[in-house]
Amino acid sequence: MKTLANDSIFDPMSMPFHKSVEKIADSSCLQKLLIPFYDRKRTVSVDEIVRLEGCGNYTNFFLKDGTKMLVSRTLKEYETLLDGQAFVRVHKSCIVNLGFVRKFFVKKEGELELMDGQQVKISRRRAQMFMDRIRDFQPIALN
Numbered sequence: 001m002k003t004l005a006n007d008s009i010f011d012p013m014s015m016p017f018h019k020s021v022e023k024i025a026d027s028s029c030l031q032k033l034l035i036p037f038y039d040r041k042r043t044v045s046v047d048e049i050v051r052l053e054g055c056g057n058y059t060n061f062f063l064k065d066g067t068k069m070l071v072s073r074t075l076k077e078y079e080t081l082l083d084g085q086a087f088v089r090v091h092k093s094c095i096v097n098l099g100f101v102r103k104f105f106v107k108k109e110g111e112l113e114l115m116d117g118q119q120v121k122i123s124r125r126r127a128q129m130f131m132d133r134i135r136d137f138q139p140i141a142l143n
Contacts, residue, residue: 031045031046031085032044032045032046033046033049033081035061035069035071036071036072036073037069037071042069044061044063044069046082046085046086047086047097047099048063048064048065049061049062049063049064049087049097050062050063050064050096050097050100050114050115050116050118051094051095051096051097051100051114051118051120052075052078052087052094052095053075053093053094054074054075054076054092054093054094055093057072057073057074058070058071058072058073058074059071059073059074059075059077059078062116062118064100064115064116066116075089075093075095078095079095082095086098086099086137086139088126088129088130088133088134089126090112090120090121090122090123090126090130091120091121091122091123091126092123094120096112096114096120098133098134098137098139099137099139100114100115100116101113101114101115101134102114102115104134109121109122109124110122110124110127110130112130
């Protein structure tokens, strides 16, 4: 039997994750994600994402304009895609954008408040990494 090596015979939605969701760099140095949403792909700028919440094999995107998008990809896949950005995984089901952190409460369990008013708990295991990242975080000033 011959095996086919031609990628064009496969449905684009059945391609591996790294091909169906892309990171796009535009001329203004802002990164964008091409996210599968319903029957099309939507381009979302990385600086518009407030937080990502995982629920099983799905991820909810919360954008700064109040939009909520449900995507059938795991949070782990987006964590690796957004690595090196202003994003930190604060517990097993939430990744936050450091640019939208308003307050950080130090208690027995850490908690932070985002610009949209949501409060997110920080797991004990990830608290030190969050504190290191927020201390070194330099927001990008846009013209």
